[in-house]
Amino acid sequence: MLDKELRSMIGDVKDGRMDRRAFIRRLAAVGLTAPMANQILAIGGVAMAQSPSPYPPTKRGGGGPLKLLWWQGPTLLNPHFATGTKDQDGSRLFYEPLASWDVDGHLNPILAAEIPSIKNGGLSADAKTVIWKLKPGVKWHDGKPLTADDLVFNWEYASDPATAAVSSGPYSDLTVEKIDDLSVRITFKNPTPFWANAFVGAYGCIIPKHLFAEYKGAKSREAPNNLKPVGTGPYKFVEFKPGDLVRGEINPDYHMANRPFFDSVEMKGGGDAVSAARAVIQTGEYDFAWNMQVEDEVLLRLEKGGKGKTLYAVGGDIEFIAINFTDPNTEVDGERSSLKTKHPSLSDPAVRQALALLVDRDSIKKAIYGRAGRATANYLNGPDDFVSKNTKWEFSVDKAIALLEKAGWKAGADGIREKDGKKLKFVYQTSINGPRQKTQAIVKQACQKAGIDVELKSVVASVFFSSDVANPDTYSKFYADIEMFQIPMTQPDPALHMRRYHSRNVATKENKWQGQNFPRWINKEFDAAIDAADIEIDPVKRAALYIKCNDLMWQDTVVIPVMHRLAVEAASNTLRPALSGWANQTDNLQDWYREG
């Protein structure tokens, strides 16, 4: 459809004939998300508007303490070293990025004076450069001014391999140069349609050059300010005890008017999710608790007549079952699940399709995830409406049986189907985590009815997700037939999320199993679509390419999507947190306030 119509629509918005909301609605109708639509507007020459954020407080401070409960406390406060979201959340109390993702997936300027767009000259038409302008007059907590030098330094710091920064990904394949004291130009090696990764969101937090300059590279661990952050954020650092407590007090010179609302902030760590939910929802000892990985039934019970409630933020996190296209039981050159092999039974599309029919998503949702999950057939579930409409999931043991019968898999004497002496016996592995073991049980039951024997295996998370080359139980080695886990989406753009299944990324012994394509799926059409999308500047064509990628994965049953998972938080009834499924919980902390 879209090309011509879209361009005329962008023109309408520019000239004010069509309002921004109507534009987004029209695009949503054809499967494009609000964030995507906004980036289209940005590239098409309309400034990306901030979502109107209702923030009633009319003065800074006076809100008393804000008590946050993270059942895994932050263990370090340098955003470039943040291994988990808990560390990013703790750092974010003090450090800030240029912009953060708000609830609708829009960019919300924090340290940036404005969001770059083609209209304001921030973006180039070839998607190779971005110019960010800093808000003037922003000061670090120690009184020194924030300048473009700090931005350049953060790029150097993170991209230096000796620093051992975790944030090196967003800062690779680009250079950052200073234009003047308040602006920098990012130049990408290749056209980068999704330009808002460096300096944006959790890994985009900016640390001060004057305190870290001496500690770039190999000496990074020795910086005293790793433990005593000096940032630009709404709260100033007071105290930090790793794993236990982070404390901050109001920053009276904060660069946003009337913010922050609270006089101090405290993030307590430790314990478990259930008792954290209890401390917020039932007894009200705390205002907000993070990541409520608690059965919905328990949450519902706590919420009855409680002092708090649960909140849900929709992002793109997907819980799925991946299928091994190679044979995990044959060793070739000291490597199992080698690309040189083919899985004896799962290489048959009928078997894969039958497995997809045997995942009872409704029961899984009802029994396990409740309000925190949405059944889905898509691997790519976000941003919000960025969902392929071409897929449909179904649970039917009968259809699965019919499919297997037709493909020649007949039940043997022991009730297990076989063909040419190969039996349908699968090892199904996942990490140890209550909901996952229950999901395994539900899937296994259905498989048994269809004559498929499933052996369940659970591996401790710190082993399953480790990069230990010597360990056979990691998800990337995939020495099993099928495996299940969750891949989060850390920003409202599918590029990184989808790229991993490109055939060049297959996990092999040669790349020490660092390849992210662990199903070892190879599809030329998919590769071509990803390659095209990576450099496609036209946002509509680019979106269509990713939808095609998703559909290819579905048609070939590479993964069986199980649940589109939402972020679940607990908050006291009076607290008004600004949450987004596209950001970490504390990413918009400056906008939090209390009512009544």
Added chain:
Amino acid sequence: MSQYVLRRLMIAIPSLLGISLVLFVVLALAPGDPFSELATNPNVPPEVQAALRARFGLDDPIYLRYLHWLNAMLHGDWGFSFVSRMNVDTLILQRLPATLYVIGSAQILALLIAIPVGVYAATKPYSLFDQIANTLAFVGFSLPTFFTGILFILIFSVTLDWLPFVYTTDIKATGIHYVLEMVRQAIMPVAVLGLFQAASMTRFVRSAMLDVIRLDYVTTARAKGLGQAKVIVKHVMRNAMIPVVTLIALQMPAVFGGAIVTEQIFRIPGIGSLLITSILSNDTPVVMAVTFVFACLVVLFNLIADVLYGWLDPRISLR
């Protein structure tokens, strides 16, 4: 005496070395690494995780890693935590006060209950008091702390709303209010741990007393016309306390080592919770330091117990 202590300390060195070797090998052989959270983050290329492993020496052979650790330890360098990239000794010192306060109070509570109850029960065996004390002791040590802890929370925090169940280290008050608040938040964890310890210790004290109370010299002391209190305290208790001292001495390291379960339940930032989170995240330097310090304390308190024997019972000579 001083020679004895010195000799014992010398003997301790090889055993501590052996302990450290075993601990290190077991930890190094355990699979997994501290960076698993990075694995599924699409924003972090897999090379980052591998580079971190290499940088922290996790890919080196075990014997090299051990020698490295031992050498650093001898120079007083405890290493740094992989997870928080902070020196291990600072990390441990930060956690020590909470553990000393809570677990120490629990031990004192346990002693304050166990010794009087055990002694009194032993002086009147099979009396009503003895029966009740015994029953309660059985109930006490049959109930695990994770159960009583949650039960206490449900009763005193959720239902009655008297006590907080999240332990905070930054109480915003001064003077008497600070002290009161500190006591208030420690009541539940101290009670949970203290009662559990008291239960088994009561049984122990009682049986130790019963062993001694029937001996002839006790009868002689009574025949001399000494009062009941004097006989029990000066003659029976002093001898009966020898095994009790061993028990207490062996429990002293736990005061420093923390209580994993109770600290988790009440979110007490002590050594126990540090240990468990470090184990779960494969933070080897921290686990190594905590367990090794624990081993040293066990050796030390064993020695202290032996020295105390000589004071309690001069017949035991230390050579």
